[in-house]
Amino acid sequence: MHNATHKLYHFPLSPFSRKVRLSLAEKRIEVELVEERYWEQDPDFLRRNPAGKVPVLRMDGRTFADSTAICEYLEEIHPEPALLPKAAEQRYEVRRLVAWFDDKFNAEVTSKLLGERVFRKLMGTGYPDSGNVKAGSKAIKYHLDYMAWLLDQRRWLAGNDLSLADFAAAAHLSCLDYVSDVDWNRSEVVKDWYAKIKSRPAFRSLLADQVSGFPQPSHYADLDF
Incomplete structure (x- = not known):
């Protein structure tokens, strides 16, 4: 049963929204998801968050x-x-590591690949910039190799236990996977890590996401890739 007082204003392919959705689901806190096209700068939404960004959580009467x-x-x-x-x-x-993915990875990879392939079309800001796409495709290799290096020494990204660092990374990679931009064959250890996260109950709602105009690739929700 959804708690009527809990709402998450989000966008399905926002990695920042996904990180919060994963945390909420892992902690079994039920929320109603409200899709917010935040780039349209709706006045009601801007009152909730003057920064004009998702996610925004409404919980127990507070924002x-x-x-x-x-x-x-x-x-x-x-x-x-x-x-x-x-x-x-x-x-x-x-x-x-949360900052690494939300700042560095986002700037070098997510904003370049997802930004050009998806958000330009959604926001109506023209055609993808191939230079950005090339830069993002090159940078993701370096980041996947860095993750492989971390996972060679640890069970999860930040240590022996699953943490917010794993959810931050998985939030970005799952968005990119939605547009088939991750080469899962580059590293067996990273692929295994993602398979472990992808099969958690907390991940289910992400695998059900649909963005109109962008059909899910067949492997996206497949737990065995």
């Missing part, structure tokens, strides 16, 4: 913005299951 701040808030009010470790040094590593 929360910024995906990382939301995830940390959820961790504080709903500590189980934990997505941030107890020890300061390990918490630092999770936060470092």
